[in-house]
Every structure is written in C-alpha cells, then in structure tokens.
Amino acid sequence: MIKLLKNVVKKNLPLWYLNQPGIIFGYNKKKIKKLKNKFEGQRCFILGNGPSLNKMDLSKLDNESSFAVNGIFYKTEEMGYKPTFYVVEDGAVMNDNKKKINQFKCEYNFFPSIYKKDIKNRENTFFFNMDRSFYEKRSSYFEIPRFSPECSDRIFCGQSVTIVNLQLAYYLGFKEIYLIGMDFNYDIPDSLKIDGHVFESTEDDVNHFHPDYFGKGKKWHDPKLHNVLKSYKMAKLMFELDGRNIYNATEGGKLEIFDRVNYNSLF
Template identity: 45%
Template sequence: MLLSDFKDRHKGRRGWVVGNGPSLNKMDLRFLAGEVSFGMNCIYLGFEKFGFRPTYYTVEDVFVAEDNREAISGLGGLVKFIPTDLAHAIADDENTCWVNFVRHYKPYPQFSEDCADKVYWGSTVTYLALQLAYYMGCDPIYLIGVDFDYKVPGWAENQEEITSREDDVNHFHPAYFGPGKRWHHPRLDRVEPSYRLAREFFDARGRRLINAGVGGKLEFFPRADYRDVLREG
C-alpha cells in the first residue's frame, strides 16, 4: 500500500479529524460511522462507547507506539498511516501504509502538500492527520475533540518526558495516559505555530479548516457546531 494511492481519494468530501480530548465525552459520535474520519493514538479505547471506527488511523509519538504496540498492531478494519521510524514498535500488515515522517527540520513548522514525498512533525499527531486529510482532498475538514487544553501535574511541570502516576484527565478515557504510561509534555507553545500555519495553508488554497468540537480552547480556526453541520448535510 502506497501513500500515493490516497491522493485526492476524497476530493471535495468533508472529513473529520478526531482528537482525543475529554470533550468527546460530550458528543454523540455515532454519525462518524458514515463519514470520512481520521483517528489517532489511543482512540481505540472509545470504539465501543462512541459507536464508530475511524476510516484512517495514525500515530507518531514513540511513547504511544511503544507502550501500546500490541493494541495498535492489532487494529483492523481501517487503514493505518505509520511513520517508518516506528517500524520497531508497530507490525507491518496489509492495512498499514508507511509514511516518510520528518521530525527534525528548519524552519519550523512546515506543512506538506505531497504526503507521498514527506509529512512534517508539528508537535501534535493532529498535525499529521491534517496533512493526510488535505492530501486526500477533504474539504471542509472538521476538527473535533481537539481541546488544546492540558493539565500537567505539578511534580511533572518541568519534565519533557513524563511517566504517569494517576488517571489521565486530559483525554476522553482515564487509562489513555494512565499510571505507568509515558507521555511528552504537551508544549502548546510548539503546537500553536503549527495550527496557525495549517490555517494559513488552507486559507491560501481556498480550503476550509473548522473547529466543530464542543468547548475547549482551540481558537485558531473558525468554529461551527457539529450538530449544525450534520443538519445542513
């Protein structure tokens, strides 16, 4: 499976990039079963509760990949986009498409117009999903569950790499980064320029990138109510 196979696959069709924030618990996500959607990281913890499986799945954080290797490798019924440098953790199979993922580059950030060539790190897996959705031609692209709001325990405030001691309050499921799970300090100051560039990139090309989530602090994109989007068809 080659990434070039997905070029403009959903041209002109709306797509949903599904983050993992607590706001997902305030939404009825069953509608996603009939939509083009992009899930990431530990979204599989909500499959049964939310009543959908994303069309596409991606992960780029080495801690998430290594600490959840069996669950991610075992995901079926969707296409997985996995950076080549995570091959040590994630098994190859017929559902996996390997990505040339560029982690270290200058100037930062950059947004890829050709994912078959390379895809750029943007300090959040959501940025990888946005590049994939753009490459597939989705328009508009709606973000949900991207709350842009993290609480870091006081004991971990100055740590770049954190091993949890308690339930996760930053995601929709307490076991997401629960006790013993490793995670990187969210560093929203690094994420913000990525989101701002994404909006500039979309706006310059007449494409729409919209925050349709519930609540949260993501204000870099115009907002819409996901229920209104569905009513409008």
C-alpha cells in the same frame, strides 16, 4: 546504506536523518502516491482526544470519513466508533500500546516508517516518511512549522499528531475539515514524573477522554501548546490558500484560531 550509517555515526547526526527523502528506509512512497486526491472535494472529521470528546455523539460519524489517533481504541471498546484513518506519530504511544495498536484494524492505517519493526499487522497499512526536524535542536527548522503538500515524499511533525492528520487530509483532497475533541488545554498534575520533555503519569489521565489514555505508568511529552498553535496557523494558511477550510466543531475547549461550528448542525 552501510556507508550512510557510518556517516551518521561519524558526524553524530540524529537518527531521523536516515529517513529523509531520497534515502530508502522503508516508507511506502508509491503506495501513498496512489491516494493523492482520492477524496477530492469531500469533507472529513479529525478527532482530538480531549475530555470533550465524551460529549460528542460519535455514531453520527458512521457514514463520514474521519481521522483518529493513538488511544482511540478505547472509544471503539466503549461504544464501537472506528475511524476511517488511524494514525500514530509519538514513540511513547507506540511503545506503551504496541499490542492494542497491532490489533486495531481500520480502512487506512498510517505509521512513520521508523516504527515498521513494531507493526506486525500490515493490512491496509501505509508507512510514511516522517520528518522530525521540528523536534531536533540541531535542525535549521527546530520548532519552525512546515506543511507537506506531497505526503508520499514526507510528512512534517509539528508538536501534535493532528498536524500529521491535517497534511494527510490535504493530500487526500478533503475540502472541509471539522475538528472535534480539540480541547487545547492541559492540566499538569504535581504527581507527574518529569524527565526533560518526557512525562510519566502516576495516576488516571485527566486530560483525555479516557482515564487510561495516558494513565498510570504511561509516558507522554510536554504538549507545548504554543508550538501546536504555530503549526495550526501554518495548516490554516495552506488550506485557505487552496480555497479549503478547517473548522472547529469541538464542544468548548480553548482552541479559537479556527472558525467554530456546531457539531450537531452538520448532520
């Protein structure tokens, strides 16, 4: 490992290089491998965090498998909803919400292994190998979407944590995926503090279901919806090639790549 670190420094390689398959860096390969196809043939719901989520009756998900991310704990505090699977990808989210993330306990908690030092609560926690090459300009796969059928080896980033969830859902064997709260629309306030691709809010968040989600003082990244769409297209293809489907059950919004279904009609 010392030799590897020296090589990274010498060649000025990105830090994500340390977390590639074949390099031991704290991810739970064997532990995640035991989950493969555990939910084969079942359906699940993947939650986005758009304002439309406030229009959905999340109590209907009490007996369903669901994925949620980042600041979903605001919904738990508001009305008791808690997902089956909880995922955080973004470093800004981790840095701004460490206390709440550590207090939030779900049946399955998935975090990139690079955040292992930040996670004190290890109960039902799975650290995965996150491949960040989508974000790295030096990578041959910069802004080129990929999809991992073997999440115990690695999971690819794709501009949205939803892409991570779709790979996990595929790996776990879910056949029907229903997206809700995926508004696919962002207003960029003039009041934002902008440093490259990093945004810092100076007022309440208008783009998510709760004003504090990326509220005053919190940092987030340029959503780059054109890149998210590329990754969605890849995920859609992967599911369809295997006889599985992704549906959009969001109320409203601008995401039209997936066939739409009415949320309430699913129950």
